[in-house]
Amino acid sequence: MDRFRGRIGLDRLWQWLLSQPGSLLHLLHYDLEPGEAEWFARRKLEYINSLSGNLFEALRMALLLTICAPGLTWHFYVGAVLLLAQMRVGLTELRRKEGCGRYKPSEMVDIWAKGIWLRAIFLSAFTACCIVVVPPERIGALIIYLLVLAQLELLLQFTVPVAGIISQTITLGLTTVALLFRPDMRGELIVPIMALQLLALHVMLFNLHYMFATRILRTRRLKSANETIQNLLTEYETHASDWMLETDAAGRIALPSERMCSALERTAAELEGIKLVNLLVAGPETEAMRNAARRLKPFHDLVVPVVIDGDLHWWSVTGNPLYEELRHTGFRLFVRDVTDRYTAESQARFLADHDSLTALPNRHNFQSRLESALEATAHEGAFAVLYVDLDHFKAVNDTLGHQFGDSVLVEAAWRIKSSLGGKGFVARLGGDEFACIVDDSMQAEDLGAIGKAIVDSISEAMEIERRTVRIGASVGIAIAPEHGAASEVLLRSADLALYEAKSRGRGSTILYDPAMEELKQERGRLELELRSALANGEFELHYQPLHELAGDRIAGFEALLRWRHAERGLIPPDIFIPIAEHTGLIVALGEWVLREALAEAATWPEDMTVAVNVSPAQMAEFTLLKQVIAALSASGFDPHRLELEITETMLMQECDEHLQQLERLHALGVRIALDDFGTGYSSLNYLRSFPFDKIKIDRCFITEMNAGSESSAIIEAVLDLAGKLNMQTIAEGVESEEQLASLRALGCEQVQGYLISKAIPAAELPITRRLPREDSNTAAVANLVPVQAPSADADPAPAVQEARRA
Ligand code: C2E
Ligand code: CA
Ligand code: CA
Numbered sequence: 001m002d003r004f005r006g007r008i009g010l011d012r013l014w015q016w017l018l019s020q021p022g023s024l025l026h027l028l029h030y031d032l033e034p035g036e037a038e039w040f041a042r043r044k045l046e047y048i049n050s051l052s053g054n055l056f057e058a059l060r061m062a063l064l065l066t067i068c069a070p071g072l073t074w075h076f077y078v079g080a081v082l083l084l085a086q087m088r089v090g091l092t093e094l095r096r097k098e099g100c101g102r103y104k105p106s107e108m109v110d111i112w113a114k115g116i117w118l119r120a121i122f123l124s125a126f127t128a129c130c131i132v133v134v135p136p137e138r139i140g141a142l143i144i145y146l147l148v149l150a151q152l153e154l155l156l157q158f159t160v161p162v163a164g165i166i167s168q169t170i171t172l173g174l175t176t177v178a179l180l181f182r183p184d185m186r187g188e189l190i191v192p193i194m195a196l197q198l199l200a201l202h203v204m205l206f207n208l209h210y211m212f213a214t215r216i217l218r219t220r221r222l223k224s225a226n227e228t229i230q231n232l233l234t235e236y237e238t239h240a241s242d243w244m245l246e247t248d249a250a251g252r253i254a255l256p257s258e259r260m261c262s263a264l265e266r267t268a269a270e271l272e273g274i275k276l277v278n279l280l281v282a283g284p285e286t287e288a289m290r291n292a293a294r295r296l297k298p299f300h301d302l303v304v305p306v307v308i309d310g311d312l313h314w315w316s317v318t319g320n321p322l323y324e325e326l327r328h329t330g331f332r333l334f335v336r337d338v339t340d341r342y343t344a345e346s347q348a349r350f351l352a353d354h355d356s357l358t359a360l361p362n363r364h365n366f367q368s369r370l371e372s373a374l375e376a377t378a379h380e381g382a383f384a385v386l387y388v389d390l391d392h393f394k395a396v397n398d399t400l401g402h403q404f405g406d407s408v409l410v411e412a413a414w415r416i417k418s419s420l421g422g423k424g425f426v427a428r429l430g431g432d433e434f435a436c437i438v439d440d441s442m443q444a445e446d447l448g449a450i451g452k453a454i455v456d457s458i459s460e461a462m463e464i465e466r467r468t469v470r471i472g473a474s475v476g477i478a479i480a481p482e483h484g485a486a487s488e489v490l491l492r493s494a495d496l497a498l499y500e501a502k503s504r505g506r507g508s509t510i511l512y513d514p515a516m517e518e519l520k521q522e523r524g525r526l527e528l529e530l531r532s533a534l535a536n537g538e539f540e541l542h543y544q545p546l547h548e549l550a551g552d553r554i555a556g557f558e559a560l561l562r563w564r565h566a567e568r569g570l571i572p573p574d575i576f577i578p579i580a581e582h583t584g585l586i587v588a589l590g591e592w593v594l595r596e597a598l599a600e601a602a603t604w605p606e607d608m609t610v611a612v613n614v615s616p617a618q619m620a621e622f623t624l625l626k627q628v629i630a631a632l633s634a635s636g637f638d639p640h641r642l643e644l645e646i647t648e649t650m651l652m653q654e655c656d657e658h659l660q661q662l663e664r665l666h667a668l669g670v671r672i673a674l675d676d677f678g679t680g681y682s683s684l685n686y687l688r689s690f691p692f693d694k695i696k697i698d699r700c701f702i703t704e705m706n707a708g709s710e711s712s713a714i715i716e717a718v719l720d721l722a723g724k725l726n727m728q729t730i731a732e733g734v735e736s737e738e739q740l741a742s743l744r745a746l747g748c749e750q751v752q753g754y755l756i757s758k759a760i761p762a763a764e765l766p767i768t769r770r771l772p773r774e775d776s777n778t779a780a781v782a783n784l785v786p787v788q789a790p791s792a793d794a795d796p797a798p799a800v801q802e803a804r805r806a
Helices: 002-008 011-019 036-050 053-071 074-100 105-133 136-157 161-181 187-238 258-264 284-294 339-352 363-380 393-400 402-420 444-459 487-503 516-533 573-583 586-601 616-635 656-668 684-689 699-703 709-724 737-746 778-784 797-805
Strands: 242-248 299-308 311-324 327-337 383-391 424-430 433-438 462-464 467-469 472-480 509-511 539-548 553-565 569-571 609-613 642-646 671-677 694-697 728-732 750-752
Touching (some): 053 136, 258 299, 258 327, 284 299, 363 383, 363 433, 393 616, 402 433, 444 509, 516 553, 516 573, 586 609, 586 616, 609 671, 656 671, 694 709, 709 728, 709 737
Parallel strands (some): 642 671, 694 728
Antiparallel strands (some): 242 327, 299 311, 383 472, 539 553, 553 569
C-alpha cells in the first residue's frame, strides 16, 4: 500500500479518504509486524497461484462468446483467441518472473497487481465490444454473466484490493459506456445501477481482503505465540524448582503434577484431595495466602514455609483464581522453591548486623544499640560500655595463622558472652575488639567485677586444634552519660580507659578518667616522633649490672633502651616500647639494640655477659635469629656471652617456629633467659617447653618478699625448681638490703636492682679493663659471615664459630 501511495504521491488524498466516514479504506490498514510484510506477500502469491488462471480465462471467454454468438463476426473469434493467447503469455511471463526468484514477494505482488488491471483493460474493451453488438434478446443474459463474473473476479482481486478496485472500475466504466451505446438501454437506469454495483464490489473486495489479511495474520501470530508458550511451558516443566498446581474451590489439590510430587516427596494419590494449606507451616505468610484465596484475590510471589521430610523449605507461590462460566472453580498456582534464595536473604539480613565469624552483633548493630541506650538514659538511668581487647591476639594470629586466630576469636566471643551471664549486649567491633553494654550494674565495683570476670575467663587456657593457647584481655569501662552523652564520645572514653588498661600491664580493667585524654594525645604525638627517632639517632642503651652473689661481682649487664627526646628528655621504654610494638617499629629498633649492645659488650672483659631484651614481634619469620647472627658477626662477640631475655608471651602460642628459632640460637651458644617470670600468664608449663638457661624472677615478688610470706614461698619454690631443671636464677628489682639478704639465704644466684645500680650509660659503666670498641674492624669479620643473615634453614652455628675463630 505504502509503495502505491508513495508512487502516486497521493498521501494527503489517501489520508483524507481514510478519514471519510463511509470509506472502507481503513480495512486495508492493519499493522504488520517487522518481518511480516514479506511473509504476508508470499501468502498472497500462494493464494493467487492456487487459482487456475488459464482454465478460468478460457471458460469465461467461451461463455462470453456463446452468449454473444448471434451478434458476433469472425473478428471477434480471432480477437478472443488473440486475447487468450496474450493473457496466457502474460500469465506465463508472470510465473517465470516469480520462478526466477529475482523479485521479493512484495515486488511480485505489485507486478501481479499491475497485471490485473492491464488485463482488465483488454478484457473489458473486448467485452464492451461484445455488449455493443449482442442482439437485444441476449443482452439480459450478458448482463447477468457480467455481474456474476465481477463477483468471481473478486476471488482473484481481494489479495490486491487496490488493483482490484481499479480493474473493477475500468470494467464497470467500459461496460457502462458500451451499454449506453445501445439504443435499447436507458442511461438514467444504467449509471446508478453500475455505480451501486461498483460500491457493492468495493465493500465486498475490501472486506474480503480484510478477512483474508486478519485471518491469515492472526493464525500466524497465534501459532507463534503458541510455540512461545509451549517453549516456556517446556522450560517451566524442566526447571527443577518450578511447577504448576491446581486446586478446587475448597483449596484441595487437584491433579498434582509429577514435579510437585517429587518436590514434596509424596505420591499423586497421597496428595490428591488434601488441602494445600495443610502442607504449609502455619504462620503469617501462610495466613496471608489463605486470606487472599478466601477473597478470591490473585496473589504474587507469596513466600510460604513448607516442611518437607523434616527440612524447612520456602515456596514462592503465585496464584490466580479459576472460573468456569463465572463460577469459582479453584486456583491455579505457580510454585517455585526459593529456599536457597530465601535463606540466603535472611542470612544476608542477619549478616548485615552481625559479625559473620562470631555471630555476635557487629559494630553497626552495636552503634545503633548504643544510640538507643543513650536516648533512653533520660528515663532509664545510666549504663556502662565495656571495651574489651584481647591481649597477645596479634601474636597468636601472626604465628599460628588466621584460621587459628579465627577460632580463638570465636572462643573469646563465647567466653565474653557467658561472663556477662546474659545481662548485657555483646558485640564484636572488629579485629580482636569487643564491646559490651551493661545496664543493670551501675556501681563502679560491680562494673569492675564484670570486667574482671571477662579478663579471667579469657585468660584461661584455650584448647584449640589440639593446641593449648593462652591469651588475655584488657577492659576499659566508660559510664553513660557521665563519660559521654554521645556515642562517639562514650566509645572514645571507653577506648581511652582500655588503652590505659593495656599500658598498665595487660589483663586489667580500668574505669575512664578524664586525665586519660592528655595521655592519649601524648601517645599520638610520641607515635609520630618515634618514627623518625631511630634515623635521628635518638636512642641509646643504658646498662644495669647483673650482680653475682657467690663471687660478689658484676657478672654482666642488661641493656635497657632509652629514648633521648630533644624536648622531653629521657623517655623510659615502658612508654615507647608498646608504641614501637604496635607500629612494628620494634623490629628495626630491636636490631639496632642487638648491634649496639654487642658492639659495646665486645669492649668488656671476657667474663662479662650482656642481656638483651627481645620483643615477640622480632620472633616472626626467624627475624630474631637473623638479627642475632648479623649482630654477632658484625661485632665478633662470643655467642656464649649473649643472653636473650624473652617473656612468656613468646611461648604462649606453643609455636614450633618460635621454639625452633630458640633452639637454633641455643645451638649457636646464645643463652636464653625467661624474663618477668611469675607475672601475667606464666605457667610452669613454659619452663618445660624450652630448656631455659636462666629464670628472671619478676620484680613484683621481690617487692613483696618481706611483706608477705606468700611471695617468699613462691620465690623459694621457683628457685628450687630452677635448681632441679638446671637453670640459673636471677632476681630483679632488688631495692633493699633485706631483700638481698633473703635472696642470698634462699640460694638465688644473681640479683639486679637499684640497690646495686640503676641502668647507666655505657660510658659510666664501672669497667676498668676496657677493650677498644672495634666498630671499624668488624668489616673483616663481616666478610667471613654475611651480614645479611643466612636463610633460616641453614644451620648458622658453624658459620658463626668460624667467624669467632677468625
Ligand atoms: P625489664 O626487662 O623487666 O627490665 C627491667 C626494668 O626494671 C628496667 O626498666 C629497669 O630499669 C627496672 N629496674 C631495675 N632495677 C629496678 C629496681 O630495683 N626497682 C625498680 N622499680 N625498677 C628496676 P626499664 O629500663 O624502664 O625497662 C622497662 C622494660 O622495657 C623492660 O623491662 C623491658 O621489658 C623493656 N625494654 C627495655 N629495653 C628494651 C629493649 O631493648 N628491647 C625490648 N624489646 N624491650 C626493652
Ligand atoms: Ca629484661
Ligand atoms: Ca624483667
